[in-house]
Amino acid sequence: GAGVSQSPSNKVTEKGKDVELRCDPISGHTALYWYRQSLGQGLEFLIYFQGNSAPDKSGLPSDRFSAERTGGSVSTLTIQRTQQEDSAVYLCASSFSLKSYEQYFGPGTRLTVT
Amino acid sequence: KQEVTQIPAALSVPEGENLVLNCSFTDSAIYNLQWFRQDPGKGLTSLLLIQSSQREQTSGRLNASLDKSSGRSTLYIAASQPGDSATYLCAVFNAGNMLTFGGGTRLMVKP
Numbered sequence: 001g002a003g004v005s006q007s008p009s010n011k012v013t014e015k016g017k018d019v020e021l022r023c024d025p026i027s028g029h030t031a032l033y034w035y036r037q038s039l040g041q042g043l044e045f046l047i048y049f050q051g052n053s054a055p056d057k058s059g060l061p062s063d064r065f066s067a068e069r070t071g072g073s074v075s076t077l078t079i080q081r082t083q084q085e086d087s088a089v090y091l092c093a094s095s096f097s098l099k100s101y102e103q104y105f106g107p108g109t110r111l112t113v114t
Numbered sequence: 115k116q117e118v119t120q121i122p123a124a125l126s127v128p129e130g131e132n133l134v135l136n137c138s139f140t141d142s143a144i145y146n147l148q149w150f151r152q153d154p155g156k157g158l159t160s161l162l163l164i165q166s167s168q169r170e171q172t173s174g175r176l177n178a179s180l181d182k183s184s185g186r187s188t189l190y191i192a193a194s195q196p197g198d199s200a201t202y203l204c205a206v207f208n209a210g211n212m213l214t215f216g217g218g219t220r221l222m223v224k225p
Contacts, residue, residue, distance in 0.1 A: 033212065043203070045212035059212065091157060098211050099145045100165060105158040 002026070004106035006092050012112045013082055021077045021109045025094030032075050033095075033103060034067060038088035046090075049075060050098055061086075082113045116141045116208055120216035127194055128224050135189040135219045137204030142182050148213065149178050149189050150203040158203065162189070194223045 005024045013019050025032050034046040046059050049069040060066070064083075069075040079086055089108040095101040117140045127133055137147075146165050150158040162171045162178040164187070170179040177190040191198060201220045205213040 031211075035213070042217050043205075043215040045210075045214070048211050050211075056210070093158075093213075099207065102148065102160055102163040103207075103213060104160060105150075107157040 004092055004094050004104055006090075006106040006109050008109060009107065010110045010112075012114060015084060015113055016081055018078065018080045019082055019111065021079075021090050021111070023075045023077070023092030023094075023106060025073065025075070025092070026104055027073075029094035029096055029104075030072065031095045031098045031101070032069060033093045034075070034077050035091045035093065036061075036088045037091060037108070041088075043091070046077070048098075079111075082111075084113050087111055087113045116144075116206060116214040118204060118206055118214050118216035120202075120204055120219050122219060123217065124220040124222075126222045126224065129194060129196060131194050131223075133191050133194055133221075135191070135202050135204075135221070137187040137189070137216055139185045139187075139206050139214075141208060142185050144182065144206045144208045146207045147178075147180055147187050148205050148207070149176075149187075150205065152201045152203060152218070161202075191221075194221075196223045196225050199223050 007022045032049040037043045052069050064080045067077045091108045093103040093105045095103045119138050121136045148163050149161045164171045164180045175192040180187045199222050201218045203218045205215045
């Protein structure tokens with residue numbers, strides 16, 4: 001079956017613009033996760049969803065970041081007023097449920113803020 | 115706060131060698147541990163998942179062990195091949211419902 005897909009694969013934007021990143025999880029997976037991978041920071045966790053609910057938003061780097069998930073499926077990560085330090089690869093993962101299940105990752109969206 | 119460390123950071127070996135990658139974590143209260151492979155410019159491919167109650171998992175030439183009490187895991191790769199060249203990442207899933215990743219081991223297998 002299809003894996004986790006993300007779009008766009010690459011995004012170049014000017015500083016100050018808003019961007020929206022999309023994640024399509026594996027069908028039937030109730031848990032969805034967003035991570036960010038940057039050169040200086042390694043892989044860091046941003047937020048998770050169980051169904052459409054994101055109980056803990058404390059991993060988001062600033063209030064310019066928001067995420068939502070609708071219909072228990074597609075999720076979007078929105079970054080408002082982008083800054084150069086937002087440049088990174090944004091990775092999405094999904095799993096059957098929380099805790100004990102294997103996470104499957106998408107190919108990522110490479111964001112470059114100029 | 116959970117911290118995950120991987121040693122070595124980089125490793126270069128000739129084809130055919132058996133090798134061991136190490137991962138350590140500071141908080142033993144984990145649900146599971148996953149080993150991933152990442153090729154340059156690509157996403158993460160899951161290699162092995164070890165539940166907290168398990169001691170090891172095997173897949174082909176890969177064997178991963180887990181010693182939760184001492185906060186350690188090892189990934190053993192038998193008979194390495196040039197196609198094994200990639201970055202290998204260890205990650206633990208704990209309270210907070212997130213994976214905490216190590217910095218990775220960059221492996222190069224020379225023909």
